[in-house]
Amino acid sequence: MSLLSVPVIVTLGVLMQGLVSCAPPLLKYDASEMPPLQLAVVGQPSVHDGRARFRTLFCELAARERPALDCERLLVRLAAEPPAAASAPLPQHDPRLRILLVPGGFAECFKEAGLFPEALPRLQAAGYSVSTVPVSGRSSSAYNAWRIAVAVARTSLPPDGLLVLAGYSKGVVDILEFLVQYPSLAARVHAVVSVSGSVNGSPIANRYTFLFEATDDLLLRDCPPGDRGVAEDLKREPRMNWLARHRLPGHIRYFSIATVAPEEEVARAMALTDGPLRYVDPLSDGQLIFYDQLLPGSELLGYVRADHWAVALPLQKHWYLLASNPAGTHFPRGLLLEAIMLHLSEALRDNT
Amino acid sequence: MLDYSLDVPAQTLIPPGAPPVRDGRARFREIFCALLAREPSAAERPCDALLHRLSDEPDTATLARPLPSHAPGLTVLFVPGLLGGCAYGLSAPFESAVQRLRRLGYDAWVAPVNASSNSHANAERLAREITKSRSERIVLIGHGRGAVDILELLVANPAAASRVQAVLSVGGAINGSPLADTPAGAALLFSRGEDMACSEGERASLGDLKRTHRLRWLMAHPLPAQTRYFSIGAFAPRPEVAPPLRPRAAALATIDPRNDGLAPFFDQVIPGAELLGYANTDHWSIAAHPLGLAPAQGGATPETSSFPRDVLIEAALLRVIESLTSGGAGG
Numbered sequence: 125m126s127l128l129s130v131p132v133i134v135t136l137g138v139l140m141q142g143l144v145s146c147a148p149p150l151l152k153y154d155a156s157e158m159p160p161l162q163l164a165v166v167g168q169p170s171v172h173d174g175r176a177r178f179r180t181l182f183c184e185l186a187a188r189e190r191p192a193l194d195c196e197r198l199l200v201r202l203a204a205e206p207p208a209a210a211s212a213p214l215p216q217h218d219p220r221l222r223i224l225l226v227p228g229g230f231a232e233c234f235k236e237a238g239l240f241p242e243a244l245p246r247l248q249a250a251g252y253s254v255s256t257v258p259v260s261g262r263s264s265s266a267y268n269a270w271r272i273a274v275a276v277a278r279t280s281l282p283p284d285g286l287l288v289l290a291g292y293s294k295g296v297v298d299i300l301e302f303l304v305q306y307p308s309l310a311a312r313v314h315a316v317v318s319v320s321g322s323v324n325g326s327p328i329a330n331r332y333t334f335l336f337e338a339t340d341d342l343l344l345r346d347c348p349p350g351d352r353g354v355a356e357d358l359k360r361e362p363r364m365n366w367l368a369r370h371r372l373p374g375h376i377r378y379f380s381i382a383t384v385a386p387e388e389e390v391a392r393a394m395a396l397t398d399g400p401l402r403y404v405d406p407l408s409d410g411q412l413i414f415y416d417q418l419l420p421g422s423e424l425l426g427y428v429r430a431d432h433w434a435v436a437l438p439l440q441k442h443w444y445l446l447a448s449n450p451a452g453t454h455f456p457r458g459l460l461l462e463a464i465m466l467h468l469s470e471a472l473r474d475n476t
Numbered sequence: 477m478l479d480y481s482l483d484v485p486a487q488t489l490i491p492p493g494a495p496p497v498r499d500g501r502a503r504f505r506e507i508f509c510a511l512l513a514r515e516p517s518a519a520e521r522p523c524d525a526l527l528h529r530l531s532d533e534p535d536t537a538t539l540a541r542p543l544p545s546h547a548p549g550l551t552v553l554f555v556p557g558l559l560g561g562c563a564y565g566l567s568a569p570f571e572s573a574v575q576r577l578r579r580l581g582y583d584a585w586v587a588p589v590n591a592s593s594n595s596h597a598n599a600e601r602l603a604r605e606i607t608k609s610r611s612e613r614i615v616l617i618g619h620g621r622g623a624v625d626i627l628e629l630l631v632a633n634p635a636a637a638s639r640v641q642a643v644l645s646v647g648g649a650i651n652g653s654p655l656a657d658t659p660a661g662a663a664l665l666f667s668r669g670e671d672m673a674c675s676e677g678e679r680a681s682l683g684d685l686k687r688t689h690r691l692r693w694l695m696a697h698p699l700p701a702q703t704r705y706f707s708i709g710a711f712a713p714r715p716e717v718a719p720p721l722r723p724r725a726a727a728l729a730t731i732d733p734r735n736d737g738l739a740p741f742f743d744q745v746i747p748g749a750e751l752l753g754y755a756n757t758d759h760w761s762i763a764a765h766p767l768g769l770a771p772a773q774g775g776a777t778p779e780t781s782s783f784p785r786d787v788l789i790e791a792a793l794l795r796v797i798e799s800l801t802s803g804g805a806g807g
Contacts, residue, residue: 147660147727147730148658148660149658149730150654150655150657150658150660150661150727150728150730150731151654151657151658151687151731152657152658153657153686153687153688157688157692158687158688158691158692159491159492159691159692159695160491160492161489161490161491161691162489162490162491162492163487163488163489163742164487164488164489164490164496165485165486165487165532166485166486166487166488166496166497166498166499166532166751167496167497167498167499168496169496170490170491170492170493170494170495170496171492171493172492172493173492173493203688203692203695204491204692204695204696327477327478328477330477330478330479331477331478360478360484361478361481361483361484364484364485364487365483365484365485365531365532367485368485368486368531368532369532400477403730403731404477404730404731405731415489424492
């Protein structure tokens with residue numbers, strides 16, 4: 125769901141607006157009134173709350189580097205966030221972390237949509253080894269699991285190295301599929317990070333996959349088709365059934381960052397898919413509902429105030445009119461990813 | 477945007493740290509179907525049509541296990557929700573279930589909670605009811621907002637809670653109801669002409685059912701560990717929902733079409749509970765029977781009026797007793 129082509133979004137949006145806009149949404153509340161939520165299958169472990177520590181790390185990093193940034197605003201404070209502990213010094217970066225980034229759906233189809241481009245040099249400068257897994261943009265997660273497996277197998281890991289898979293949007297689903305399909309390679313993984321992960325899929329994909337599949341060959345004709353399973357893997361029911369059938373490996377630490385944005389801070393092109401989602405729940409990032417984004421059993425790091433694209437992709441730079449938002453906001457992606465890796469450095473400190 | 481489909485696993489919407497729900501559907505189906513087979517009306521609807529079978533329900537045991545034994549003398553206290561004062565054309569909730577359980581030797585009655593009071597006040601009423609119990613073993617069964625009143629009691633009154641062995645929610649508004657969030661939803665809950673008995677008090681008490689309020693409450697109040705929790709959810713295809721509930725079910729379908737006319741199926745399970753199953757019926761019919769009105773007048777559909785709600789309650793109680801006596805094995 126990370127990147128649908130603009131014509132598809134416009135078509136879907138117009139159709140969906142027409143279908144649902146005849147009555148007001150049932151749910152209306154401020155983000156500060158609602159605690160974090162996870163739509164979970166029976167027996168799935170709940171998330172645990174790591175928001176307070178992550179806010180401290182993110183804000184201290186921001187204060188050090190860009191004092192003008194309003195850090196409190198960039199991390200949305202949902203209800204029941206624990207108070208921050210007494211200020212502790214920032215942890216040291218841990219150069220043992222070997223980071224593989226896994227892009228979302230359609231990334232391969234849009235060269236200008238590189239994942240966290242600003243973050244790569246700064247992470248490398250901090251001593252991390254970082255690379256991006258070339259997953260297929262239009263393929264299912266089962267297909268991409270193999271590509272991740274190849275990347276993991278080829279990653280040289282020193283004896284004390286810590287392999288981290290960081291996925292964005294559908295890339296997170298690809299990672300989960302890899303973990304259960306390739307247990308011997310999954311044994312090499314120490315941590316998985318989900319950034320706006322389409323963990324439970326999205327109602328948007330549920331309804332309009334048929335329309336996408338009828339038009340994608342035309343709209344994405346320059347993009348390798350793979351197995352064309354991308355949209356099916358973003359539907360809510362298949363995702364929930366997958367989660368009910370599989371248990372994630374217990375030796376891995378899981379972390380989740382979710383995204384939510386007010387309507388006026390959602391990319392203009394995405395506002396058309398965002399509208400219908402807000403009939404389901406007001407906390408949306410334009411493509412996903414907040415309770416669909418958390419990995420089972422993960423540590424919840426926080427809710428970033430960004431739409432589904434702005435958190436990870438530099439689209440505002442390339443598609444100014446459609447990817448920018450009416451409020452004119454931007455999100456410091458590089459800062460976010462560095463804060464995540466600092467948090468991991470601290471959390472995995474005792475791992476060997 | 478979502479279709480009505482049973483090809484989904486059971487789901488719950490939970491805050492961080494919520495204890496995981498346990499799956500008791502297979503054993504409950506076994507008990508319910510065995511009990512139903514003894515009823516004269518058993519042939520009307522097959523058992524599998526009365527309990528939804530979602531995609532992740534485990535298979536029942538190959539060899540049928542015997543039914544658990546009843547526990548005469550046990551106190552069973554029913555707690556109605558808004559239905560107690562706000563429905564038209566229905567019997568009093570749980571009226572016939574109480575009669576059935578009394579015939580089986582239970583000390584059963586319906587608690588006089590007030591639909592127009594908040595849950596805190598109702599929790600105090602429940603505490604007084606508990607003091608009337610002759611038995612030290614008490615099971616509380618709550619419907620809709622009644623389940624919320626029970627959870628409030630357990631947290632607010634540890635002395636009363638210590639006597640409660642088990643709680644069963646039946647179509648419980650555990651996470652509240654999306655209909656309680658906005659005036660548009662409230663208008664559907666208390667639409668003019670269908671709920672004439674409902675007063676402004678009931679409307680005021682809706683604050684307790686706001687989703688934000690309930691979910692914050694659940695996150696802030698871990699439930700007492702010495703009590704066992706059980707949940708039965710409900711949802712039905714919209715044409716089979718009682719006509720007065722259909723506009724509510726339609727509105728809720730924007731969130732999820734698998735709803736009972738008060739809440740989506742994923743809002744109806746107590747954190748850490750044993751999930752017994754999902755009844756194929758609506759929010760009213762799981763607890764009360766229609767008083768002979770035609771559907772056009774607000775009566776039930778054939779499906780909901782014939783729903784064997786008393787068998788459902790007896791079966792759930794048997795599973796509760798089995799769990800309490802065996803230390804929780806089942807499934």
